[in-house]
Amino acid sequence: MAPADENPAQSKKTTAILDAAKRHFADHGFEATRLSEVAKDAGVAVGTIYLRYEGKAELLAGVLDRAQLSFADAMDDQTIWDTPFPQRFHALIGSIFQAAGAEKDLAALMALSSYAVNAGSHDRSAVLMQIEAHIRDGVTRKELRKDVDLKIVARMAHGMVEGAMREMMAEPSRDPHVIIAHIADASTRWLCED
Amino acid sequence: MAPADENPAQSKKTTAILDAAKRHFADHGFEATRLSEVAKDAGVAVGTIYLRYEGKAELLAGVLDRAQLSFADAMDDQTIWDTPFPQRFHALIGSIFQAAGAEKDLAALMALSSYAVNAGSHDRSAVLMQIEAHIRDGVTRKELRKDVDLKIVARMAHGMVEGAMREMMAEPSRDPHVIIAHIADASTRWLCED
Amino acid sequence: MAPADENPAQSKKTTAILDAAKRHFADHGFEATRLSEVAKDAGVAVGTIYLRYEGKAELLAGVLDRAQLSFADAMDDQTIWDTPFPQRFHALIGSIFQAAGAEKDLAALMALSSYAVNAGSHDRSAVLMQIEAHIRDGVTRKELRKDVDLKIVARMAHGMVEGAMREMMAEPSRDPHVIIAHIADASTRWLCED
């Protein structure tokens, strides 16, 4: 009864470990996360974690990898690239929020990327680069203003989205659509050709 | 020749401790900061830190307090409140960047506020609340749009500024004025009454 | 080949730890006992102590518990209660000395009971209360004088035994039987009905 496959569904234990680790890293941060607690929550022994990850930092890297993956997946909807611009903001921001909803603790996790080994590939770049790509595309299509610095604008837009997310975390009762509408409105006024 | 006063310049040793602590907290985070290293860098004994702060968390609180103080000082220019709006964005953002420049590691430090005792007063709220107040003022004066949610807008604007700062950190050779201009431009298009 | 039971012989390591701790607490007192030394003497790592005891105070409590246990066991000989009185003194004192001989450092240890967590159950009361019970029994049976205060007499008798033990410690070459005989003689003259 060998494992049917390796990666796709990963071993049940690996999944349990990653789930438990994600919760702990997101809730307590890197240092305050105890591998003994993660193991207990995952229903495995501490040693079992070490069979899969070289140490605590590698475990975090594993958690981040999976989170990035699911994030990238959610944004990988090719139909967005065909949407013209004011609406495209809506679609984009919507998918970001949706992904963030699925990976609840994403924001908290991303802040830990510096602890992960091979940090740098992880960064918050996944989202940032998507944003940059879309704005570049918009400029190319002459739907967006071209008298702006792409890098700066991407960082600003990204920060705007993060700020909005923080508001949603701080006030969970808010209707996400209102927030999404605010970002889309701001982006449109700010970046669309008149 | 007793010290003329207590606080103004604080004791030389207190300053040295806070400086060293700021560097370490900003560079390594809370847990990875070693009090023994802080002491060594400050040129004092570990015990000396404990004469002034009850523990590591209180030391961080001390660092944050001082940083907030210098930040609040920089933003406390009352002339800003008399500036009409498109220009006011410029002035505001300029003063934020100036303060951030003076307290180099501010961003890194603020992320640690949850470790500090009496956290809550610290938060990133100092800036956030200033922003909110100015936008509210602008709406009242009918210089800014009123069809927006103040809280959401403040968070978004705050995130925008943070994003821009990150870009400046990532690319220190950039001319701050260009970045400031970008934020002012975005804010104006986004928030000013047509 | 799993351990047949838990407690009976306890784990070899637990025994080693308790033995080493007993020596150190008895020889140096509570504060001057270094857990690092205890661990070294027990042939384990410091951390191993913490797997079994929550801290230094709990370790002491463990040592005292075991000592009390062996003490109570030794005095739990029900045949003593059926012995008439002058002889009963002999039997009683003999069993106290025997227990004290088995747990060499008992006296030194008992003095530390205030440091142990859950102190109170420990006290020197184990012996004290046994003495009180026997004297009460003797009075009831009209074998002992009843014109005395039970509490005071019990304390005095207890102190007498302790004093005799101290002499035995100070002069280990003494024949315990001589000392036991002295206490029995004193008790008889003091407490038996003429």
Added chain:
Amino acid sequence: MAPADENPAQSKKTTAILDAAKRHFADHGFEATRLSEVAKDAGVAVGTIYLRYEGKAELLAGVLDRAQLSFADAMDDQTIWDTPFPQRFHALIGSIFQAAGAEKDLAALMALSSYAVNAGSHDRSAVLMQIEAHIRDGVTRKELRKDVDLKIVARMAHGMVEGAMREMMAEPSRDPHVIIAHIADASTRWLCED
């Protein structure tokens, strides 16, 4: 206004230090006594303690010396030696209790003698040796039994007194005279020639 004399009344500060130290040593033991607290209680600076005593252990020695002194003084009543024996027990025990009353924490302090430098001279021997001397005197005068071991008897008697004192500490409302009478009665029955 030079100090009238050196030792007799000692300097006011020395007295304050010894008083404070006695309280702390008796209440908290040797290690848990903080010199900073002693200094604060005595109304002097820590450094001042070090002008008079070489360190913590020497300070304790100073406290014990003074206690012994006052104890010895109280027992130094030569008229006791002329009292014939059953009554002499009364007188002796009375003076011991009186001294103990004056130096409240004596018992607690004596237990610390091992920490004091030059320990050995201090011991609990002051009382013990007095007791031994009186019993020897009684035997010589043929007022007390001679078929007993002097050392053992002295220790037992001493222990008896200590036990009685403990009862008095445990139950402070007791009339000391009742306790003294109990000890005298026991001693008489135990040790006097019929």
Added chain:
DNA sequence: AATGAATGAGAGTTCATTCAT
């Protein structure tokens, strides 16, 4: 003589990591 800020060795405790079972 008196002060008390400064010192720094050394304590108890934690927890990532290992490895015999």
Added chain:
DNA sequence: GATGAATGAACTCTCATTCAT
């Protein structure tokens, strides 16, 4: 592969002692 008892380096914090003022 899985386990979890054992390890011990390294942390924060304490406090007796010193010495410039």
